[in-house]
Amino acid sequence: MSDSTSAAQPTAASAGPKSGRRFEGQVAVITGASRGIGLGVARRLNAEGATVVLTARKPEALNEAVATFPEGTALAIAGKADDPAHRAEVFDTIAQKFGRLDVLVANAGINPVYGPLVDIELDAARKIFDVNVLGTLAWVQDAVHHEGLKFRENKGRVVTLSSVAGQVPSEGIGFYGISKAAVSHLTKTLAVELGPDIRVNAVAPAVVKTKFATALYEGREEQVASAYPVKRLGTPEDIAGAVAYLASDDADWITAQVLTADGGVVTAGGSA
Template structure:
């Protein structure tokens, strides 16, 4: 049990869990007593990630958009643990940095396949295999980028905006058995988001109300909450976890600041 959340006897699949937010979510769910299945593109990276989890963890090679691999992962999870109570659709990518009109079809397809189609695929599989009859919780990893506009991230943010919409759609379609929610992280210390903070970390901190960049564990804790009974009357929602980044420049509001 962690932070009062008890997931003992429950099993979670986390896609894209070899590092960053996915790994942190697996660690948090395991700390709450849950069994976790971590997917990654290669078996080696999945095994390395599973070894970083203090609890019952299994690494499985499954590219998020590979339907056969996803189906095998679902089958293996049921054979090993007997249930799939939680699905965390965390796998994400952003090969399309730059203005939208400069992107080619290949970059578009890869972005939307991983960021939008994969959550549909995995949710469909776990619903038919277990959750449709027994119930469960799905948590999608979106982004605050899906709630606004940023230079050079238009295609990625469009995919995350669509995922936020999809979260609400699936929450209605899969109710009342399955709850579907999403998290919308701000700038977090991950490899995927490195270009947003790595060369100007202090600037990002200064523009954040809570004066720091997010850590994967911050998002992992929120995912664990949404997956648990503590959020049993929450569905179709997107939880923003950004340290106050969407609020605007905090320096104007702090003691001693002067307005124009």
């Protein structure tokens, strides 16, 4: 475990929103948060008052990310998202330090292969499914079952990261899209099963300008963006705003939904 800062203890007395700080006094964990969408989400929730726990595989990158947060408001715990021991360490640490969990953002995902489905190596497909789908489910299971987090009592909120590739076939990333279609259905099913205590929603982005998605737009960004009605690709901040909304009390009557954040590209006939 890497504890880059000593995060402050949230208190029940400060749990209400103040001056637009919708997550004041709350604790949020964001997986895959050393860069890109995950880091953008962590920054947005933190800016609105949350103490944030960031997880990712590489401790150096994770520590660098956490160092950019105000002192005492962020914690780094490195490990693989699909590793049960890592999840246990994350949730045990949160329980010991804060005694509560309010928001879980299951962002970690992989896509190690590109190409048609008929040529994909099945071991690679299994790994994608393990991390993107079973990993997402495992984070939710462990959060719900960990008595020290009081996730149900705190009316916990889960936001998963799906993709428009799970809605329409997208060239070169077919199995990734299949895994994200599963994440969308997983999200809806969890919402039905966990209500009314816990709300579960997903955000499904199109191409967002991150290192993860570089292969989808590098060297031809203007061409790719031309298919989008808004004429630009997404940014981590775009997705962070959507996640923050779904995780906030502003969305208290919204669950089992997949919010498409795609600049209109799917409606316009495009894909990821």
